[in-house]
Amino acid sequence: MKIGGRVGFDRIEDLEKNFRNIDFPIELALPWRYTELWLPMADSLAGVISFLMASTIRILSIHATQGNISDEAFLFWGRQTVELARELGVQDITIHPGNCRSRREASQQQALRNIRRIERETGAEGIFSVETFGGKNRVLKPEEIISFGLPMTLDTAHLHDRNEIMEIVDGYRHNIKTVHLSTVGEGEHHLPVDAFCLSVVDRLRDLNWEGNVILEYLPWFHFRVRADVRALSAWVERGIPVELIPPDDRFRGDPARWGYGEDGR
Secondary structure: OEEEEEEEEHHHHHHHHHHOOEEEEEEEEEEOOHHHHHHHHHOOOOOOOOHHHHHOOOOOEOOOOOOOOOOOOHHHHHHHHHHHHHOOOOEEEEEEEEOOOEEEEEEEEHHHHHHHHHHHHHHHOOOOOEEEOOOOOOOOOOHHHOOOOOOOOOOOOOOOOOOHHHHHHHHHHEEEEEEOOOEEOOEEEEOOOOHHHHHHHHHHHOOOOOEEEEEEEOOHHHHHHHHHHHHHHHHHHHOOOOOOOOOOOOOOOHHOOOOOOOOOO
């Protein structure tokens, strides 16, 4: 089991600021808004690759932009992401199952064809993991990810039924590539880990699971990521108990302090 934290960027000029102090394994989160953020920098991936290869950062997985995997455009940006992953030596890419309110079955089949075509043509079979989301309009629901035998990114904050999460861990662990670990609060997702999150990791450890556990926190909790990665790693590797610290959102209204240092910088 490999443990890291999600660290991303939206623009090329963010790279130095966002990654300069990173000394823990990461999931590389690419610009998340497809039209507004990914497309303006998609032709600059060589610079992204050069920057990251010059660093000592260990990249466990990649979180792709949130483009629609049912659209023909996925055949382009999906390939670009595979090429990026190959250059960086990464084997796992998380993709989102977008919402689809009409012709859902046709959109689902197109998404499956797109995934399989990219993986076949790039020689990267199994590189895409579909993230779990609740809601009836997702083009691939968690149970459908399982029924189609697709690699999965299990997100503990998106599925609110904790029994369902544990059932997925027990029954589908062989095809879970990445776990996005965080908890939920009143009206928001992706808060720092709680006791249930530890129980998920404990179950995975007992099952000798060897995937990626990625701490995915809201930006004003980023200052917690380094310490939490280290604490969770020490628990998994050496049995040192994790001290569960209540969420502290003192930086919520101060974007200048949404960094990964202890002081939020």
